[in-house]
Amino acid sequence: MRNRIEPDESHGPHPWAIYTLDPVRWREAMIAVYQRAYRPLGRYCYLRRRDIKSYIQWLHRRCPEGLFGAVQHMSLLGWIAVDDDFINEMGRLVGAVHELVVNPDVQHHGIGRALMNHALRWLSARGCSHVELWVGVDNEPAQRFYRRLGFRPIPPARGIWLKMIRTLAPVPKSGQPHPTSVILE
Numbered sequence: 001m002r003n004r005i006e007p008d009e010s011h012g013p014h015p016w017a018i019y020t021l022d023p024v025r026w027r028e029a030m031i032a033v034y035q036r037a038y039r040p041l042g043r044y045c046y047l048r049r050r051d052i053k054s055y056i057q058w059l060h061r062r063c064p065e066g067l068f069g070a071v072q073h074m075s076l077l078g079w080i081a082v083d084d085d086f087i088n089e090m091g092r093l094v095g096a097v098h099e100l101v102v103n104p105d106v107q108h109h110g111i112g113r114a115l116m117n118h119a120l121r122w123l124s125a126r127g128c129s130h131v132e133l134w135v136g137v138d139n140e141p142a143q144r145f146y147r148r149l150g151f152r153p154i155p156p157a158r159g160i161w162l163k164m165i166r167t168l169a170p171v172p173k174s175g176q177p178h179p180t181s182v183i184l185e
Protein backbone atom coordinates (compact mmCIF):
# COMPACT_ATOMS: atom_id res chain seq x y z
CA MET A 1 0.00 0.00 0.00
CA ARG A 2 1.30 3.48 -0.76
CA ASN A 3 0.22 7.10 -0.81
CA ARG A 4 -2.38 7.32 1.86
CA ILE A 5 -4.61 10.02 0.44
CA GLU A 6 -7.74 10.63 2.37
CA PRO A 7 -8.39 8.97 5.68
CA ASP A 8 -12.10 8.88 6.27
CA GLU A 9 -12.87 8.91 9.94
CA SER A 10 -16.60 9.34 9.61
CA HIS A 11 -17.45 5.68 9.91
CA GLY A 12 -17.69 5.27 13.65
CA PRO A 13 -16.13 2.27 15.31
CA HIS A 14 -14.99 0.67 12.03
CA PRO A 15 -13.05 3.39 10.22
CA TRP A 16 -11.86 2.85 6.69
CA ALA A 17 -9.74 5.02 4.45
CA ILE A 18 -9.15 5.62 0.77
CA TYR A 19 -5.76 4.74 -0.68
CA THR A 20 -4.08 4.70 -4.06
CA LEU A 21 -3.90 1.01 -4.93
CA ASP A 22 -0.89 -0.81 -6.25
CA PRO A 23 -2.57 -3.36 -8.54
CA VAL A 24 0.18 -5.93 -8.04
CA ARG A 25 -0.09 -5.84 -4.26
CA TRP A 26 -3.90 -5.65 -4.33
CA ARG A 27 -4.71 -7.73 -7.41
CA GLU A 28 -6.28 -10.72 -5.67
CA ALA A 29 -8.43 -8.51 -3.45
CA MET A 30 -9.50 -6.39 -6.44
CA ILE A 31 -10.52 -9.51 -8.37
CA ALA A 32 -12.46 -10.87 -5.39
CA VAL A 33 -14.41 -7.63 -4.86
CA TYR A 34 -15.11 -7.35 -8.61
CA GLN A 35 -16.42 -10.92 -8.80
CA ARG A 36 -18.64 -10.52 -5.76
CA ALA A 37 -20.02 -7.12 -6.78
CA TYR A 38 -20.92 -8.32 -10.28
CA ARG A 39 -22.34 -11.71 -9.29
CA PRO A 40 -25.95 -10.63 -10.03
CA LEU A 41 -24.87 -8.62 -13.10
CA GLY A 42 -23.06 -11.23 -15.20
CA ARG A 43 -23.76 -9.66 -18.60
CA TYR A 44 -21.84 -6.51 -17.66
CA CYS A 45 -18.59 -7.98 -16.45
CA TYR A 46 -15.70 -10.26 -17.27
CA LEU A 47 -16.36 -13.75 -15.96
CA ARG A 48 -13.03 -15.52 -16.41
CA ARG A 49 -10.39 -14.82 -13.81
CA ARG A 50 -7.67 -14.27 -16.41
CA ASP A 51 -9.87 -11.72 -18.22
CA ILE A 52 -10.46 -9.82 -14.97
CA LYS A 53 -6.71 -9.85 -14.36
CA SER A 54 -6.04 -8.48 -17.86
CA TYR A 55 -8.75 -5.88 -17.35
CA ILE A 56 -7.10 -4.67 -14.12
CA GLN A 57 -3.75 -4.52 -15.93
CA TRP A 58 -5.42 -2.48 -18.70
CA LEU A 59 -6.94 -0.10 -16.14
CA HIS A 60 -3.53 0.39 -14.55
CA ARG A 61 -1.80 0.94 -17.90
CA ARG A 62 -4.47 3.48 -18.90
CA CYS A 63 -3.93 5.53 -15.75
CA PRO A 64 -1.32 4.25 -13.27
CA GLU A 65 -2.35 6.69 -10.52
CA GLY A 66 -6.09 6.32 -11.04
CA LEU A 67 -6.82 3.24 -8.94
CA PHE A 68 -8.26 3.96 -5.50
CA GLY A 69 -9.50 1.57 -2.87
CA ALA A 70 -11.49 1.80 0.36
CA VAL A 71 -9.51 -0.25 2.88
CA GLN A 72 -10.36 -1.34 6.39
CA HIS A 73 -7.83 -3.29 8.46
CA MET A 74 -5.96 -4.27 5.25
CA SER A 75 -9.19 -5.59 3.75
CA LEU A 76 -10.44 -4.11 0.47
CA LEU A 77 -14.07 -2.97 0.69
CA GLY A 78 -14.37 -1.44 -2.77
CA TRP A 79 -12.36 0.17 -5.56
CA ILE A 80 -12.65 2.64 -8.40
CA ALA A 81 -10.63 3.07 -11.60
CA VAL A 82 -10.48 6.45 -13.31
CA ASP A 83 -8.57 7.98 -16.18
CA ASP A 84 -7.75 11.66 -16.70
CA ASP A 85 -6.65 11.23 -20.30
CA PHE A 86 -9.24 9.20 -22.15
CA ILE A 87 -10.26 9.72 -25.77
CA ASN A 88 -13.95 8.90 -26.01
CA GLU A 89 -15.84 7.41 -28.97
CA MET A 90 -16.32 10.92 -30.41
CA GLY A 91 -12.58 11.61 -30.32
CA ARG A 92 -12.94 13.98 -27.36
CA LEU A 93 -10.46 14.04 -24.47
CA VAL A 94 -12.42 13.41 -21.28
CA GLY A 95 -12.11 12.14 -17.75
CA ALA A 96 -13.46 8.62 -17.44
CA VAL A 97 -14.69 6.41 -14.64
CA HIS A 98 -13.91 2.96 -15.99
CA GLU A 99 -14.93 0.88 -12.97
CA LEU A 100 -16.50 1.09 -9.53
CA VAL A 101 -17.25 -1.93 -7.35
CA VAL A 102 -18.10 -2.34 -3.67
CA ASN A 103 -18.26 -5.63 -1.78
CA PRO A 104 -21.99 -6.45 -1.41
CA ASP A 105 -21.47 -7.10 2.32
CA VAL A 106 -20.74 -3.41 2.84
CA GLN A 107 -22.85 -1.76 0.14
CA HIS A 108 -25.26 1.01 1.17
CA HIS A 109 -22.84 2.42 3.73
CA GLY A 110 -21.60 5.32 1.63
CA ILE A 111 -18.39 3.64 0.40
CA GLY A 112 -19.28 3.92 -3.30
CA ARG A 113 -20.15 7.58 -2.90
CA ALA A 114 -16.91 8.30 -1.00
CA LEU A 115 -14.82 6.51 -3.66
CA MET A 116 -16.57 8.41 -6.45
CA ASN A 117 -16.20 11.78 -4.70
CA HIS A 118 -12.54 11.08 -4.08
CA ALA A 119 -12.00 10.10 -7.72
CA LEU A 120 -13.88 13.17 -9.00
CA ARG A 121 -11.76 15.47 -6.84
CA TRP A 122 -8.65 13.77 -8.22
CA LEU A 123 -9.87 14.15 -11.82
CA SER A 124 -10.77 17.78 -11.17
CA ALA A 125 -7.32 18.46 -9.71
CA ARG A 126 -5.89 16.91 -12.92
CA GLY A 127 -7.80 19.46 -14.99
CA CYS A 128 -10.79 17.37 -16.07
CA SER A 129 -13.97 19.36 -16.50
CA HIS A 130 -16.05 16.61 -18.06
CA VAL A 131 -16.39 13.02 -16.82
CA GLU A 132 -18.00 10.06 -18.54
CA LEU A 133 -18.89 6.50 -17.66
CA TRP A 134 -20.86 3.62 -19.18
CA VAL A 135 -23.36 1.69 -17.12
CA GLY A 136 -25.47 -1.37 -17.93
CA VAL A 137 -28.89 -0.48 -19.36
CA ASP A 138 -30.59 -2.76 -16.81
CA ASN A 139 -28.32 -1.82 -13.92
CA GLU A 140 -30.87 0.55 -12.44
CA PRO A 141 -29.42 0.68 -8.91
CA ALA A 142 -26.10 1.89 -10.32
CA GLN A 143 -27.83 4.39 -12.62
CA ARG A 144 -29.78 5.77 -9.65
CA PHE A 145 -26.58 5.93 -7.62
CA TYR A 146 -24.80 7.87 -10.41
CA ARG A 147 -27.76 10.24 -10.87
CA ARG A 148 -27.56 11.13 -7.19
CA LEU A 149 -23.91 11.93 -7.74
CA GLY A 150 -24.73 14.41 -10.49
CA PHE A 151 -24.37 12.24 -13.59
CA ARG A 152 -27.04 12.36 -16.29
CA PRO A 153 -27.82 9.73 -18.89
CA ILE A 154 -27.09 10.34 -22.56
CA PRO A 155 -29.49 8.14 -24.54
CA PRO A 156 -29.75 6.24 -26.75
CA ALA A 157 -28.03 3.23 -25.26
CA ARG A 158 -25.31 1.52 -27.30
CA GLY A 159 -26.11 -2.16 -27.09
CA ILE A 160 -26.24 -3.02 -23.39
CA TRP A 161 -24.46 0.18 -22.31
CA LEU A 162 -25.79 3.60 -21.41
CA LYS A 163 -23.47 6.59 -21.24
CA MET A 164 -23.69 8.99 -18.29
CA ILE A 165 -21.80 12.26 -17.93
CA ARG A 166 -21.23 15.09 -15.51
CA THR A 167 -19.19 18.27 -15.42
CA LEU A 168 -16.69 19.27 -12.77
CA ALA A 169 -16.02 22.80 -11.55
CA PRO A 170 -12.63 24.11 -12.73
CA VAL A 171 -9.77 24.14 -10.27
CA PRO A 172 -8.34 27.56 -9.35
CA LYS A 173 -5.03 28.21 -11.15
CA SER A 174 -3.03 29.07 -8.00
CA GLY A 175 -0.99 26.00 -7.12
CA GLN A 176 -2.02 22.40 -6.79
CA PRO A 177 -5.10 22.22 -4.59
CA HIS A 178 -5.46 19.67 -1.86
CA PRO A 179 -8.10 17.22 -3.12
CA THR A 180 -10.50 18.08 -0.32
CA SER A 181 -10.39 21.78 -1.23
CA VAL A 182 -11.69 21.22 -4.76
CA ILE A 183 -15.31 22.26 -5.15
CA LEU A 184 -17.43 19.95 -7.24
CA GLU A 185 -20.34 21.35 -9.18
Ligand SMILES: CC(C)(COP(=O)(O)OP(=O)(O)OC[C@H]1O[C@@H](n2cnc3c(N)ncnc32)[C@H](O)[C@@H]1OP(=O)(O)O)[C@@H](O)C(=O)NCCC(=O)NCCS
Binds near residue numbers: 041078103110114
Ligand atom coordinates in the same frame (compact mmCIF):
# COMPACT_ATOMS: atom_id res chain seq x y z
C1 LIG B 1 -23.03 0.85 -7.46
C2 LIG B 1 -22.19 0.56 -6.23
C3 LIG B 1 -20.72 0.81 -6.54
C4 LIG B 1 -22.62 1.50 -5.09
O1 LIG B 1 -21.79 1.27 -3.96
P1 LIG B 1 -22.32 1.54 -2.45
O2 LIG B 1 -21.13 1.51 -1.56
O3 LIG B 1 -23.45 0.64 -2.13
O4 LIG B 1 -22.82 3.03 -2.62
P2 LIG B 1 -23.36 3.98 -1.45
O5 LIG B 1 -23.52 3.23 -0.17
O6 LIG B 1 -22.51 5.18 -1.46
O7 LIG B 1 -24.78 4.36 -2.03
C5 LIG B 1 -25.69 3.32 -2.39
C6 LIG B 1 -27.02 3.61 -1.80
O8 LIG B 1 -26.94 3.45 -0.40
C7 LIG B 1 -27.52 4.59 0.22
N1 LIG B 1 -26.75 4.81 1.43
C8 LIG B 1 -25.56 5.42 1.55
N2 LIG B 1 -25.18 5.45 2.85
C9 LIG B 1 -26.16 4.81 3.53
C10 LIG B 1 -26.34 4.50 4.89
N3 LIG B 1 -25.44 4.86 5.83
N4 LIG B 1 -27.43 3.79 5.25
C11 LIG B 1 -28.35 3.42 4.31
N5 LIG B 1 -28.23 3.70 3.01
C12 LIG B 1 -27.16 4.39 2.63
C13 LIG B 1 -27.34 5.71 -0.75
O9 LIG B 1 -28.35 6.70 -0.57
C14 LIG B 1 -27.49 5.01 -2.07
O10 LIG B 1 -28.83 4.91 -2.44
P3 LIG B 1 -29.21 4.92 -4.01
O11 LIG B 1 -28.50 3.75 -4.65
O12 LIG B 1 -30.68 4.78 -3.99
O13 LIG B 1 -28.70 6.22 -4.54
C15 LIG B 1 -22.39 -0.89 -5.73
O14 LIG B 1 -23.78 -1.12 -5.57
C16 LIG B 1 -21.82 -1.96 -6.63
O15 LIG B 1 -20.66 -2.37 -6.48
N6 LIG B 1 -22.64 -2.48 -7.57
C17 LIG B 1 -22.25 -3.61 -8.41
C18 LIG B 1 -21.25 -3.20 -9.46
C19 LIG B 1 -21.77 -2.05 -10.28
O16 LIG B 1 -22.90 -2.05 -10.74
N7 LIG B 1 -20.90 -1.05 -10.50
C20 LIG B 1 -21.19 0.06 -11.36
C21 LIG B 1 -20.69 -0.28 -12.72
S1 LIG B 1 -21.00 0.98 -13.92
